[in-house]
Amino acid sequence: MNMHGAYPDLFQTDVTRIPGVGPKRAVRLARLGIDNVAGLLFYAPFRYEETASSVDALAAEGQTSVVAVVSGPLTVRLWGKRSTIYAPVRVGGRELRALFFNQPYLRHQLSVGRQVRITGRYDPKANTLVVSRCDWRRDELANTGLIPVYHVTEDLPVSALRSMVASALRTFGPQLSDDLPGGLRERFKLAPLRAALDQLHFPADAEALRQARRRIVFEEFLKFQLRMQGFRKWRQNVSRPLLHEDALRRGARAFVEQLPFPLTRDQDNAMNAILADLAQERPMHRLLQGDVGCGKTAVALAAAAAVARAGGQIAYMAPTGILAAQQLEEARRLLGAAGLRVDGVFGGQSTAQRQSVASQLADGTLDMVIGTHALAAQALQFARLRLVIADEQHRFGVGVRKMLREKGREADVLQLSATPIPRTLALTLHGDIKVTTIRESPPGRKPVRTQWLRPNEEAVALKLVRRELSRGHQAFLIAPRIDSDPEEAGVGAQSVRTLHERMTEELAGWRIALIHGAMPEMDRDRIMQMFAQGEIHVLVATTIVEVGVSVPNANVMVVYGAERFGLATLHQLRGRIGRGVAAAECVLLADPKTAAATARLRTMVDTQDGFLIAQRDLMTRGPGEILGERQSGLPQFAVGDPIRDLKIMEAARDVARELLDGDDFWLLPEYGRLRAAVLSEYDQHSDS
Ligand code: ADP
Numbered sequence: 151m152n153m154h155g156a157y158p159d160l161f162q163t164d165v166t167r168i169p170g171v172g173p174k175r176a177v178r179l180a181r182l183g184i185d186n187v188a189g190l191l192f193y194a195p196f197r198y199e200e201t202a203s204s205v206d207a208l209a210a211e212g213q214t215s216v217v218a219v220v221s222g223p224l225t226v227r228l229w230g231k232r233s234t235i236y237a238p239v240r241v242g243g244r245e246l247r248a249l250f251f252n253q254p255y256l257r258h259q260l261s262v263g264r265q266v267r268i269t270g271r272y273d274p275k276a277n278t279l280v281v282s283r284c285d286w287r288r289d290e291l292a293n294t295g296l297i298p299v300y301h302v303t304e305d306l307p308v309s310a311l312r313s314m315v316a317s318a319l320r321t322f323g324p325q326l327s328d329d330l331p332g333g334l335r336e337r338f339k340l341a342p343l344r345a346a347l348d349q350l351h352f353p354a355d356a357e358a359l360r361q362a363r364r365r366i367v368f369e370e371f372l373k374f375q376l377r378m379q380g381f382r383k384w385r386q387n388v389s390r391p392l393l394h395e396d397a398l399r400r401g402a403r404a405f406v407e408q409l410p411f412p413l414t415r416d417q418d419n420a421m422n423a424i425l426a427d428l429a430q431e432r433p434m435h436r437l438l439q440g441d442v443g444c445g446k447t448a449v450a451l452a453a454a455a456a457v458a459r460a461g462g463q464i465a466y467m468a469p470t471g472i473l474a475a476q477q478l479e480e481a482r483r484l485l486g487a488a489g490l491r492v493d494g495v496f497g498g499q500s501t502a503q504r505q506s507v508a509s510q511l512a513d514g515t516l517d518m519v520i521g522t523h524a525l526a527a528q529a530l531q532f533a534r535l536r537l538v539i540a541d542e543q544h545r546f547g548v549g550v551r552k553m554l555r556e557k558g559r560e561a562d563v564l565q566l567s568a569t570p571i572p573r574t575l576a577l578t579l580h581g582d583i584k585v586t587t588i589r590e591s592p593p594g595r596k597p598v599r600t601q602w603l604r605p606n607e608e609a610v611a612l613k614l615v616r617r618e619l620s621r622g623h624q625a626f627l628i629a630p631r632i633d634s635d636p637e638e639a640g641v642g643a644q645s646v647r648t649l650h651e652r653m654t655e656e657l658a659g660w661r662i663a664l665i666h667g668a669m670p671e672m673d674r675d676r677i678m679q680m681f682a683q684g685e686i687h688v689l690v691a692t693t694i695v696e697v698g699v700s701v702p703n704a705n706v707m708v709v710y711g712a713e714r715f716g717l718a719t720l721h722q723l724r725g726r727i728g729r730g731v732a733a734a735e736c737v738l739l740a741d742p743k744t745a746a747a748t749a750r751l752r753t754m755v756d757t758q759d760g761f762l763i764a765q766r767d768l769m770t771r772g773p774g775e776i777l778g779e780r781q782s783g784l785p786q787f788a789v790g791d792p793i794r795d796l797k798i799m800e801a802a803r804d805v806a807r808e809l810l811d812g813d814d815f816w817l818l819p820e821y822g823r824l825r826a827a828v829l830s831e832y833d834q835h836s837d838s
């Protein structure tokens with residue numbers, strides 16, 4: 151989501167405008183998802199390295215920070231208010247010059263032999279460090295600067311990214327103005343944006359980094375909270391016709407009675423809670439969470455049947471096109487028997503088909519339409535949209551809000567999520583949402599046997615894979631990256647590309663395909679479809695398959711570099727297998743380097759209880775070490791992490807509430823940029 155709506159210029163400025171970035175590098179940046187200047191400025195390092203020694207720090211491009219000793223007399227020039235001071239300094243064993251602009255008072259401090267920490271840019275040609283910050287406090291001298299490490303691709307080394315970021319900061323830094331009004335910054339002691347971004351990428355020390363992150367994360371979270379709460383407020387005061395509770399109950403019962411199985415007790419409770427909400431005057435906003443396969447969809451369809459019976463229409467938003475197609479098939483089967491008319495809107499449809507769906511929605515012939523989040527963008531009109539079901543909407547409701555804004559403000563919302571989060575966290579994030587959790591799974595689920603092996607035991611895993619393939623089953627092979635990182639080696643650091651190449655030989659004779667997020671959605675869907683139909687035996691994939699179609703015949707999964715995935719992701723991935731009649735096997739190949747990673751692997755081996763896993767996940771998330779994490783239950787931010795930064799989220803929530811309830815936010819010019827960032831989504835016509 152676009153969290154920085156108020157510096158639109160930089161979002162529209164091509165990266166090639168950054169000195170040192172040509173078309174080639176632009177293409178490589180695009181593969182990291184960076185396609186404009188703002189994207190690069192907010193591309194946060196995922197960890198930092200301590201500078202090995204001050205001398206090494208000079209080799210870094212961009213901002214650097216070293217401890218130096220003044221080694222000779224200064225050359226001072228003063229004219230009017232301006233000044234320059236040249237100081238010969240020694241850094242480690244090396245002599246260089248430090249240049250200070252407009253800090254004339256320093257001439258009294260920089261006596262020969264004095265130790266100082268200087269931060270700035272080192273120009274090797276001139277052997278000069280242009281100082282932006284100078285300090286001689288003891289703790290400053292003890293600290294070493296931190297060097298940023300970014301996620302990169304094979305053809306883009308970290309050092310190149312560092313220099314591009316530094317260049318972008320130099321060139322565009324002056325254009326960065328603050329969305330946060332001065333008063334708010336003062337109250338929470340937040341640095342100006344430009345300084346914070348400088349320190350986020352090239353922190354002088356750990357404390358400077360902490361403050362920089364806090365500043366940036368606060369702004370991200372505040373905009374998020376303003377958006378969420380603003381939306382809630384906007385919905386609060388609708389008046390809508392009441393649905394008959396009788397009709398609702400009869401509709402649900404008719405649906406449940408023709409199911410081939412009885413609802414579990416949890417499902418039944420969830421359904422009753424929803425039915426009660428649907429009859430209220432106020433629109434519902436409920437989160438229904440529970441493990442993959444616990445039967446959320448069945449409950450959601452019961453709610454749909456109820457609403458249709460009471461005279462409303464339903465929109466069902468699935469996370470991907472192929473899931474929407476699968477869902478349509480299932481909904482037609484189950485709801486059709488209960489007398490509902492269901493259709494879908496998809497990418498591959500002909501104009502005629504789509505128009506037919508559109509007109510039947512508009513005249514009320516159709517009860518329910520199924521599609522992806524793109525449903526919101528379609529030129530669809532509903533005769534009486536009453537319920538929006540949002541299944542695994544990773545983007546935390548962007549699509550849902552758009553849907554309600556454009557197709558019906560009064561509709562009830564039921565969000566489905568397979569990544570349970572604690573109720574208190576859900577309330578902090580969503581505001582006044584209601585939460586229902588399904589804990590028990592339907593009877594008869596087979597556990598997935600899970601083992602953790604070392605990367606050098608890959609042969610054991612492949613033997614298992616071969617065995618299952620020869621029995622006519624299918625396999626998933628998961629790797630953490632699309633491209634491999636030249637700075638890391640070993641089986642664990644595998645990219646899907648190299649894995650796919652290797653497996654083409656290892657598993658010769660079987661049909662193997664590769665699937666990852668950088669591929670066009672059409673291709674992904676086609677490959678998934680082929681896998682689902684058994685035309686592909688082995689699917690080499692990134693976590694893209696985490697949310698996916700059900701392929702009951704796939705009963706074995708090997709996860710490479712499993713220490714790099716978060717628990718929620720591992721659990722979701724494992725949920726892809728064990729959906730059929732055959733026993734399922736999951737092998738985690740991992741060489742964990744931290745206690746947290748080891749704990750995650752143990753948890754995976756020990757339990758399949760999604761709720762327990764989700765709880766442990768929240769407790770053991772090691773900052774920055776998890777790769778490609780997509781917490782389906784949590785919103786995504788450029789820099790902030792809603793769990794690690796929960797305190798900041800709570801502060802942002804309170805400030806947002808205060809702002810929205812007062813007049814200042816709506817009236818005063820200093821809030822203009824925040825207002826614009828929040829209101830911008832009301833003007834967007836494409837989905838973002
Ligand atoms: P979720 O959406 O939570 O992942 P689904 O609703 O898709 O789960 O259910 C997973 C599978 O279990 C489906 O095949 C569904 O038909 C089946 N199922 C759902 N509820 C029950 C139940 N109470 N008893 C037996 N099978 C069930």
Ligand code: MG
Pocket residue numbers: 443446447541
């Ligand atoms: Mg489901």
